[in-house]
Amino acid sequence: MYKFKRQLAIIFLIAFIPSARAEIKSVKETMDGIVDRLYENLSEEELFSLTDEKIQSFITPEERKSLATQHVKFEVNVPVVVSVMHHKDQPVLPFWLKEAGFEKTDMTVVNDEDWVYEVWQKKFEPGPVNLGINGFDKHRQHYFVTVGALNEGDDLEITNIFPSQFSTEWMHEGAFVYHDWDSLLLKEVPRELFGHRLLTTIRGRAREAHLIGGFRKTRYPS
Template identity: 45%
Template structure:
């Protein structure tokens, strides 16, 4: 019995030494974007690339690329059942493909700052892993941010294993959302967001916000910083 156990231990050690553990790693948004951009550049001319709509892009990518783009831009774990609010620019058209497909609903509520107006899209989740997708295919500068609140009164929400690493703050007076513009505060927001956890983000452009930036130029136009508008 002892000899059998020792043999199993040796086998496990040899496996760890010779198997490429990276082969089992989950593909990233960067991997998916690199793959799809390279393929699109090889098959479409520049004018066709610039004219692509979200629906057309979705028809040209693989199911696996779509899954990654819909779930691996931001993810984290929560310890209790929560309501997640994806708070996105009201000016961005169209709505990123994964939001409605994942079951988020537009509440009709607004979050406003001096410069921006955002829509609130919500979905309830059980305790566990929550996965969110990309901000869109158009390099929209106004990235969405996320608020997380308990479904049950009295529950304390803990967010762990957050990717990418960002500051988590509590919604209240002088709440900021963008780490590259931390004196831009939200002026108005629905009462139910008060006291919730807010996952901050980076204002943009989109290809600079996370490690998902492709190694080749995206075929989607970069939009300049917007003029002051609601």
């Protein structure tokens, strides 16, 4: 009887131990929580003077993980190189880019507006690829992504793409990137990226984590 009660107690305790693999919140859920806490803890002046450094010191490790991994997600079936095209004039580099192991190359991509994007790359084994937010500053030239198989002859498949509503295209000169400006085309693309899969996006995604300069006074609060 004692042994039975002891086993029952152990089972009961295990049932209430939080899972080590608790689901990571979406960027939207995370940002909603951050904004609520900012309003609760910061003065109006502090809200209006937010910087990347101040935000980094305010968010929790769990929130940071969400913002570093839940903005763009997909899975690959073969070893790949993932390229992140980051607009070179963005004042602050997305915090997760170096932390995730991406390295800046000498390559650049240029579009018809002469926006220059630096190419950051990292190799991945088959499995999930998780990328982070564009930044806290609503920088409209949102980064974009290409994926290429590392081994010649591999048949690359990209699945479970998030967000799912945007198409994948072939990377080449003349390709479009932004669905909210689809006449804006790439005019200079390194040969090394030709034939990679391009994950299209919209510039509007820069709003999803907008905090710097994102607070306004109003006479009619909700």
